[in-house]
Amino acid sequence: MQPVVRFCGPTDGIVGWDDKVKGRIEIANAELDDLVIARADGTPTYNFCVVVDDWDMGITHVIRGDDHVNNTPRQINILQALGAPVPTYAHVSMILGDDGQKLSKRHGAVNVMEYEANGYLPEAIVNYLARLGWSHGDDEIFSRQQLVEWFDLDHITPSAAQFNTEKLNWLNAHYIKQADNARLAALVQKRFDERGVTVTEQPSLEGIIALYKERVSNLNELADAAEVFYIDLHPKAEVLAQHLTDEAKPAVADFAAGVKDVAWEAPAIGALIKETVAKHGLKMPKLAMPLRVLLTGQAQTPSVDAVVALFPRETVLKRLQRGVATE
Numbered sequence: 567m568q569p570v571v572r573f574c575g576p577t578d579g580i581v582g583w584d585d586k587v588k589g590r591i592e593i594a595n596a597e598l599d600d601l602v603i604a605r606a607d608g609t610p611t612y613n614f615c616v617v618v619d620d621w622d623m624g625i626t627h628v629i630r631g632d633d634h635v636n637n638t639p640r641q642i643n644i645l646q647a648l649g650a651p652v653p654t655y656a657h658v659s660m661i662l663g664d665d666g667q668k669l670s671k672r673h674g675a676v677n678v679m680e681y682e683a684n685g686y687l688p689e690a691i692v693n694y695l696a697r698l699g700w701s702h703g704d705d706e707i708f709s710r711q712q713l714v715e716w717f718d719l720d721h722i723t724p725s726a727a728q729f730n731t732e733k734l735n736w737l738n739a740h741y742i743k744q745a746d747n748a749r750l751a752a753l754v755q756k757r758f759d760e761r762g763v764t765v766t767e768q769p770s771l772e773g774i775i776a777l778y779k780e781r782v783s784n785l786n787e788l789a790d791a792a793e794v795f796y797i798d799l800h801p802k803a804e805v806l807a808q809h810l811t812d813e814a815k816p817a818v819a820d821f822a823a824g825v826k827d828v829a830w831e832a833p834a835i836g837a838l839i840k841e842t843v844a845k846h847g848l849k850m851p852k853l854a855m856p857l858r859v860l861l862t863g864q865a866q867t868p869s870v871d872a873v874v875a876l877f878p879r880e881t882v883l884k885r886l887q888r889g890v891a892t893e
Contacts, residue, residue, distance in 0.1 A: 571604035573614070573644055581639040586656035586719040588632070593639040601640055617641050621650040629719070632657040656719050659699060659726040666728060685784030687745065690738040699727035707740060739783040747772045750779060750788065757789040758796075769795050769876045777868050777876065794862045795877065799885065801863040806889070809865060810856040815890050817846040817853045818860070822886040830879055836871035860889040 575598050582592035603614035610618075620628065620641075635657050645652050662668060681691055692710055700723070702708070702716045742750065751771045758765055765771050771792060778791040810818070821842045828838050843853050854870045861882065867873050874882055 568606040570602045570606050572600040573603045573640075573647070574600055575640070575643050581642050583638065583642060583652070583655055586627075586654060587659070587722050588635075588657055588724050591635065591638075595639075595643070598640060598643070603644070613637055613640050614644065617644045617648070617650070620653060621645065621648065625653050627654045627656065627719075629656045629658060632659050656722065658722060659724060661698060662726050662728045664729060664731055685786035685788070686734070686738050687741045687785070690734065690741045693741075694734045694737050698729070699723050707737070735783040742779050742782060742785070742788065745779070747775050747779070750775045750785070753785050754789045754792055757786065758793070761789075761793070763793055763796055765796055768878045773876055777872055781868065791862075794864070799861075799863050801859050801889075805859050805863065805865065806856075809859045810889060811852075813848070814852050814856045817842050817848055818856055818886060819890045820845065821853065821857070822883060822890070825874075825879065825882055825886070830875060832869070832871045832875040835874045836869075839871060856889070857886075860885050 576595045579595050580592045581595055581598075582590065585591050601613055602611055604610050616637075619625075638655055638657070642652055660668060678691070682688070689710070692713070693707060696708075696713050696717070697706065700717070701721050705712075705716075708716065754771065754775065755765060774792045774795055775788065778788060782788045782791065821838060824838045824842065825835075828834050839850070839853060839857075843850055846853075855865055857870050857874065858867045859865055861873060861877065
């Protein structure tokens with residue numbers, strides 16, 4: 567049996583360091599074992615590798631999770647035995663899930679690439695993670711450049727930070743609202759490619775995004791909203807039954823007739839909607855709601871005249887006429 571190689575650590579005294587997050591930490595050397603630094607097959611262990619790597623690369627600051635606190639006194643002793651400079655250490659508290667428990671896969675996406683798949687913008691993730699356990703006054707939103715300028719170790723909290731999905735969604739919604747429509751269109755197009763949805767020249771994908779990006783918290787929701795403009799939509803029967811009532815059908819039919827000649831812009835379409843509800847003695851929602859459902863499958867949308875104007879005229883006629891057709 568091949569022997570291992572152990573580090574012969576000091577047996578008395580203490581090893582200590584001024585942690586930039588947790589303050590002064592001291593460990594009695596008598597509590598530390600003579601750790602293995604090379605296995606029986608000759609391969610070095612983590613604690614030895616990281617010490618040599620830090621020394622070789624001239625690392626001055628080591629910022630890592632506080633699950634490494636127990637490794638630090640061992641690494642300091644090895645560094646001192648080698649005559650190498652000891653870096654400044656900062657051990658950041660672990661992140662807890664929304665439920666206050668240690669963050670794990672059962673809390674949802676934990677791989678950073680999963681957040682991209684779930685519709686989060688990178689700037690939202692960076693902003694949120696930087697703010698998780700660190701602060702700069704009352705600032706909640708900041709760019710990467712501001713983060714570089716503002717970040718310091720003095721304002722990292724020593725207590726565990728709690729992941730807040732609602733806060734992340736709020737930040738992501740903010741960055742989506744601020745994002746360039748062409749960039750968002752490219753990101754939505756990627757999702758359409760994965761779904762097999764073909765984008766036609768009309769309606770304009772950027773136009774749809776401009777109208778809907780104020781209402782979503784992630785890119786997948788934005789893709790869901792835009793998708794209905796490009797697929798052969800068939801609204802759910804229960805939603806139709808709720809909003810396309812016998813009272814509403816004549817008004818929808820009259821609006822459809824007016825669609826054939828109205829100027830294809832939101833103000834003119836809005837005027838046609840008002841004329842139609844007045845003619846039938848209805849309140850606006852009695853016509854607006856079935857129009858939304860017939861065109862998008864959803865009862866909640868942005869301004870209905872703006873939604874109608876995004877569609878090609880022929881698509882609007884087809885969906886409205888199919889909706890009010892007598893079986």
